[in-house]
Amino acid sequence: MAGLIAPVARLIEEFGKLPGVGQKTAQRLTYHMLRTSAEEARALAAALVAVKEQVGYCSVCCNITERDVDPCSICGDARRDALRICVVEEPLDVLAIERTGEFHGRYHVLHGAISPMDGIGPERIRARELVLRVSDQEIDEVILATNPNLEGEATAMYLADLLSGKVGSVTRIARGLPVGGDLEYADDVTLIRSFQGRRQVERA
């Protein structure tokens, strides 16, 4: 980049590699860093290094965990239901489900979904770990909570085949109307799905 001194250009380039960050934002972040104190810059640098050095993967569920906490805090929590496993694509999905407080079992994080276009086949997601896990211990239910898009469905179907006969039951999270939504604003596919997945009204 013309007119930029080397350290500045380098930081802009590094910021620019981050997801969701374009040229403009990278420049803005860089000039922000120039204005902050040396301590703050060092703290950021230390946090970046720490995230790589102190974070590892749980040997049970493949979720991220601190290096010296394995199994992770969820897998190590004896109060949680060990008979149910919820399978998700990314660590962030665990956080989303945990926020609801609805699920008390354990997780399995695949770190991706099957997408031939991106060169991600079944061997590139943590499916083998899941199969080993369910053959090691008795599992009642595996809940497939991959995203409701093509790649997520492909992954769910692949896992359902893989797990059949090895666990009590394999379920898929429901798809349908968002809570608080209006029927008339729902798109056709969502509406169709919610009809297909309709349920008996439970009387109080």
Next chain:
Amino acid sequence: MRLTRLSLEQYRSYAAAELHPDPGLTIIAGPNGAGKTNLLEAIWVAVTGRSNRAAADHELVRHGAPWARIRLDLSDEHLNPSRVELVVPGVEAGPEVRKRLLVNGLSRRPSSLTETVRAVLFRPEEMLLLVGPPSDRRRFLDGILTQSDRRAARDLVDLARVVAQRNALLRAIRADEAQPAQLDFWDEQLVTIGSRLMAARVAVVARLAERIGALHAAVAAGDEGDEGAGEVRLEYLDSLRDAWPERASMAAAGELEGPFRTRLAEVRQKEIWNGSTLVGPHRDDLRVELAGRDVASHASRGQQRTIILALKLAETELLAADRNSADTGGADETAQPVVLLDDVFSELDAERAARALELLMQRGQVLVTMADLSTLPKRHRHSVAVWQVDAGQLRLAPRVA
């Protein structure tokens, strides 16, 4: 629904521009490269949600501007106005600028406007519709589907993704990096979505076929000798071919799934060798016959143009008719689409141009771009408002002398 005003800000070559279309015919004139087509494109983008020629939305934004704004003022037969506003973010846009569509101030999904107003776009390239590659004819059919069938519109997007994923997987299998069993899921998606789309396209072809005879006769009325003689037949050529012998009479998606699966199984090995999906709506074609012979190889240029005009007229009727069936109103002018003719008269002789324009004006509000006003049919030259485009400026010109 009628377009009463088009206003643009930071759109392509225009810093700001405003056009007040006539209820009947509006002419947009100017030298090549002045930005005439941009105006028609803007209307098309607002109605359908995406451009017919820009690969990415940000290409629509004027160089250096953070966003572009397209406003359409519409009016129904009771003169109730509605106001449509589409904002498209540019490359330089901050994260707070997102593509959004407002209808009367309420936020709507981009591309949902086709329930309110529809457009027919006629580009000069379409004069080659009958001799060009099958993809041109698929695009013609899909253009109708996108505006008239929301489910099909979504299926088209999904199909493209399924085919891309499936092709990648086929190549991985060929390279021994994946197992053929992994195709099961993608096969199922291809069959389900593909069958629905084929059925939807077959239905569109059937409805075009109902109209094409009368329209062809109307366009051909003044043709010399027997140029316009003969019956036009339309046939959807599906890639299931042998597996589906009575295709013309079938249109239910459910009935196609079985033959689709059979055909896929037959070509499996070939698909792996080729690394591409050989069966599906993305391989289909529309066959057009005149007097029992394929027009691509047997019809004269004049005959082909007459048929293409009849097809575009049928498209215009179909998009209007479709709204009538959905509305309670019946066949009133509000259902008429906006017809955008991009420099097509330069491709037509005077006689045919005049007849085509007459017929289109009976079926919709017409906006025409032209570089050379002499290509405008004579009887309209004195009665029509002409908007002149020059160097990013748009103004109402004095009547043509």
